Amino acid sequence: MYGNDFAPPEDAPGGGLLGEVEAAEAALREAAARARRGGAAPDEDVEAYFADVINADQKIEPRDWMPEAYRRTLIRQIAQHAHSEIIGMQPEGNWISRAPSLKRKAILLAKVQDEAGHGLYLYAAAETLGISRDELVELLLDGRQKYSSIFNYPTLTWADVGAIGWLVDGAAIVNQVPLCRCSYGPYARAMIRVCKEESFHQRQGYEILHTLAHGTPAQKAMAQDSVDRWWYPSLAMFGPPDGDSTHSAQSMAWKIKRFSNDELRQRFVDMCVGQAEVLGLTLPDPDLRWNDERQAYDYTQPDYAELMRVIKGDGPCNRERMAHRRKAHADGAWVREAAAAYAAKRAERKEPVAA
Amino acid sequence: MSRFDFTLAVGDDALIAAQRLGEWTSRAPEMEEDIALANIALDQLGAARLLLTYAGELEGAGRDEDDLAYLRDDREFRNCLLVELPNGDFGVTMAKLFFLAAYQVPLYSALAGCADERLAAVGAKARKESAYHLDHAALWVKRLGDGTEESHRRMQDAVDQVWPYVHELFAPDPAAPVDPSTLRADFDATVSAVLDEATLTRPETGWAPGGGRDGLHTEHLSYLLAEMQVLHRAHPGASW
Numbered sequence A: 001m002y003g004n005d006f007a008p009p010e011d012a013p014g015g016g017l018l019g020e021v022e023a024a025e026a027a028l029r030e031a032a033a034r035a036r037r038g039g040a041a042p043d044e045d046v047e048a049y050f051a052d053v054i055n056a057d058q059k060i061e062p063r064d065w066m067p068e069a070y071r072r073t074l075i076r077q078i079a080q081h082a083h084s085e086i087i088g089m090q091p092e093g094n095w096i097s098r099a100p101s102l103k104r105k106a107i108l109l110a111k112v113q114d115e116a117g118h119g120l121y122l123y124a125a126a127e128t129l130g131i132s133r134d135e136l137v138e139l140l141l142d143g144r145q146k147y148s149s150i151f152n153y154p155t156l157t158w159a160d161v162g163a164i165g166w167l168v169d170g171a172a173i174v175n176q177v178p179l180c181r182c183s184y185g186p187y188a189r190a191m192i193r194v195c196k197e198e199s200f201h202q203r204q205g206y207e208i209l210h211t212l213a214h215g216t217p218a219q220k221a222m223a224q225d226s227v228d229r230w231w232y233p234s235l236a237m238f239g240p241p242d243g244d245s246t247h248s249a250q251s252m253a254w255k256i257k258r259f260s261n262d263e264l265r266q267r268f269v270d271m272c273v274g275q276a277e278v279l280g281l282t283l284p285d286p287d288l289r290w291n292d293e294r295q296a297y298d299y300t301q302p303d304y305a306e307l308m309r310v311i312k313g314d315g316p317c318n319r320e321r322m323a324h325r326r327k328a329h330a331d332g333a334w335v336r337e338a339a340a341a342y343a344a345k346r347a348e349r350k351e352p353v354a355a
Numbered sequence B: 001m002s003r004f005d006f007t008l009a010v011g012d013d014a015l016i017a018a019q020r021l022g023e024w025t026s027r028a029p030e031m032e033e034d035i036a037l038a039n040i041a042l043d044q045l046g047a048a049r050l051l052l053t054y055a056g057e058l059e060g061a062g063r064d065e066d067d068l069a070y071l072r073d074d075r076e077f078r079n080c081l082l083v084e085l086p087n088g089d090f091g092v093t094m095a096k097l098f099f100l101a102a103y104q105v106p107l108y109s110a111l112a113g114c115a116d117e118r119l120a121a122v123g124a125k126a127r128k129e130s131a132y133h134l135d136h137a138a139l140w141v142k143r144l145g146d147g148t149e150e151s152h153r154r155m156q157d158a159v160d161q162v163w164p165y166v167h168e169l170f171a172p173d174p175a176a177p178v179d180p181s182t183l184r185a186d187f188d189a190t191v192s193a194v195l196d197e198a199t200l201t202r203p204e205t206g207w208a209p210g211g212g213r214d215g216l217h218t219e220h221l222s223y224l225l226a227e228m229q230v231l232h233r234a235h236p237g238a239s240w
Helices: A015-033 A046-055 A068-087 A089-093 A102-127 A133-141 A159-181 A185-213 A217-236 A248-253 A261-279 A304-314 A318-331 A333-354 B003-022 B031-059 B065-070 B090-112 B117-145 B149-170 B180-197 B220-234
Strands: A289-291 A296-298
Touching: A015 A159, A015 A185, A068 A089, A068 A102, A068 A133, A068 A185, A068 A248, A068 A318, A089 A102, A089 A159, A089 A318, A102 A133, A102 A185, A102 B003, A102 B031, A102 B065, A133 A318, A159 A185, A159 A217, A159 A261, A185 A217, A185 A261, A217 A261, A217 A304, A261 A296, A304 A318, A318 A333, A333 B117, A333 B149, B003 B031, B003 B065, B003 B090, B003 B220, B031 B065, B031 B117, B065 B220, B090 B117, B090 B149, B090 B180, B117 B149, B117 B180, B149 B180
Parallel strands: none
Antiparallel strands: A289 A296
């Protein structure tokens, strides 16, 4: 229960999105309550059954037949999400030792701990698709699976902890709220839990920036500098523009994805403009302006060439993030081996009693 | 030790332990352990905040938890040397945590029954948390001590390295709200049982470094504080 020991600013973000999460949770319960057969009948066409479930907005569960490509897409997406939580601990963890007050230190420790927890339950959701966590971790360490590119940017100042909360967690929530209605049950349920905690994180980040922006001139400059650096990478979190997105159409048909990259990016921009005004900080886009016709903000696209470079491994911190993860894994090997050996010895000692 | 010095010492132990444990974040041998270490760090930090806040009130000079944590130099810190030692490998960290928790459990239990209401409240809350820390660390000491050959060697090295620093914890102080020397028997019983089960031994050495309670620390503390305090000190008077 850390992080709620301050009065939230009156127009703190997260309220509307949290409402959507709750609506998704209610829809999930309704879907479960609607009469549903416990899988395809023995003589029924399993593909038709799968299509029925998707069309009826019901959930596919681990026991159900599913197309191999659906399974592979979900494994890739859920694993990438889990890896992102685990790698994402590094940039924020970077400021735990230097947090400027004991209260902020406690909130940040709890937040980074939450990310580890999200990683764990996302790996568990992926495991329901027939792959083990150890295999997924290997895929990450070998570089065969990716994590969100945003974590390849450095946290240079304390304000970056705030900007990650406000912008990065904010973008993550906009991305993830529709996933609460994803057609695969275990992922949808994991997302509901993750989104609720993420909205706390976003408020904490916003509150850090709010305090800085209303603090000393040096603090305000620190906050502005950090928003300047994190704005475009956050926009890039929604992925390439719709025309270039390789996985989108099929994922939409399967109801894994519900909105296009550009739709979500627009939603995020529209949400941030007002919040930035309240913060008293400037979003670094001179062309940002309300478009009455579209009823949305016009904005400058992020540099997608940069996004591609970072995805391919040439961001500022790709190498460090992976080296850090590999080192932690390698340094812990003797500990994991010891735990396994100890458990085996205990089991051996118990066996004669059981027999 | 006055009540202020005592409260400060117990609070500093918790604060510096939290700072060291926090260094493990994203580096633990397993994801579950990352979460567990962060939990323990949060418990220690929570206790530190209550104790430093109270110490500031006892002192009556208007210092709050952050003034005490961020604006004192190493010579003014009263924590034991044990908590400021570098983390080392996971075995060293578990040896440090195990000895610390085996001391904090009887300490907080005794505080829970002491005459000072504020300290009693902290003791009542923290002893439950410390009992979990002790369980957790003891389990790892056993796993590592009685795991593989390598883990046994590393865990024995860790115990040898850290053990001399425990004596400082029990220096007699009849004037303190709880006399630390009265906690030794409880500590020894806990430690013996766990080390025996872990097939580990205590080193035969009379070396008993101390000085932490008087502000005489190892070389490590000043670096730890430099990192912990750098941002706070760079912006005097700012709110965060």
